[in-house]
Amino acid sequence: MKYMTANETFRKISEEKQNKIIEAALNEFSQYGYSDANINKIAERAGVSVGSLYKYFNDKQNLYQTIVNISSDTLQETLGRIIGENDDIFIIIEKIIGAIQEYARTHHKMFKLYNEMTAENNSELTWKTAGSVEGVTADLYASLIEKAQKQGLARKDFDPRYFAFFLDNLFVMLQFSYSCEYYKERLKMYVGENAIHDDALMCEQLIKFIKGAFC
Amino acid sequence: MKYMTANETFRKISEEKQNKIIEAALNEFSQYGYSDANINKIAERAGVSVGSLYKYFNDKQNLYQTIVNISSDTLQETLGRIIGENDDIFIIIEKIIGAIQEYARTHHKMFKLYNEMTAENNSELTWKTAGSVEGVTADLYASLIEKAQKQGLARKDFDPRYFAFFLDNLFVMLQFSYSCEYYKERLKMYVGENAIHDDALMCEQLIKFIKGAFC
């Protein structure tokens, strides 16, 4: 169900109002992180009173959880669609890289939120939601690789679960490199100032790297 | 110079006292992150008064910077030593993986601190110290790969700077996977409960992956 973590009241208000609140909260949380995010500011930016906000969400944690869930669902939906298209593995990888590059521009706050969330120490809470997603992804990648091995598209002398892990590691770091200040700077150090804008070159090189590893 | 960011007073006190303060601060910062770290608690755990702490360090930021610098230096020193040994690239990679696995146990708080630091938004401050380190690493990896290309150890149809980037991405994620709660859980999802303890298998699989990509 949509916005499961929010209170009933929130689900009854107009979609426009919902969106304004979600946008304001995503803005604040992704920019300042959980602890430094200011609830009063979120309310002000969203054009609602703090009192109302606390009728929609039990507390700060609850609002944060809702935003994390929304982001997680949005990203997962895209990934699911791509993998469900039943292409061969290297086409899928290319599509995923393309999706990361596109999302880094249109939804970069969600990537940033994801980065902050994983750095937090009370991961137990956030793991319950984002964790299930990671589990599904892990299985999907592993079975894709296994299929590729059977089709002769990948060599057979490695553990598909480990290679799925390394593959997703490369994707996670690509997300960070496009969305988070620190990793943006780091990317520049490695491949130069304007690499951030040359999507095609990055995609080409990364696929070459992955293909090499698999074949 | 040692502890450059700290005040002169700090550099004059006994090494034992310095170490107690650094340990207490590293503990607090790595466990709770910058914002939620409590200065009063650090002082108490280190066995000094808050007043003294503020004679050693200008403010919270300053103490944090000092801890980040120390961690950064410690890790960089190890990496520099390994790369300086002039082995062929795959021996170096194996040694780096081994060092990550070892440090994940002996210095895991430093890795955690690094993860939190990179998620912070005021990266400009921390970039000044950690950033210079990343720059050096980037150059070292790239020239190592270039050398391998010339020696015929790696194929020549890729950009060494991009491959250096992907290589270090795999190392960074390995660090996180061994040290940070979220990524530990994620690693379990991918390769199973007891993969965290099977260092040899992880090393073997990762080298296989990297070797494939390079050759």
Add this chain to the structure above:
DNA sequence: AGAATAAAAGTGAGCAGACGCTCACTTTTG
């Protein structure tokens, strides 16, 4: 050597500002 004294180091109660959250109240809805 020890007293006198100045400088440096150390202390912790408490100030000041920030912020999550409440609640007595008003407005809107059905």
Add this chain to the structure above:
DNA sequence: CAAAAGTGAGCGTCTGCTCACTTTTATTCT
């Protein structure tokens, strides 16, 4: 005219940091 939705001043708490004060160390003088 209830019931539900909305409001925002301000309460309570938390915490970075200060400052008036004490203790220790270093130096000078008799």
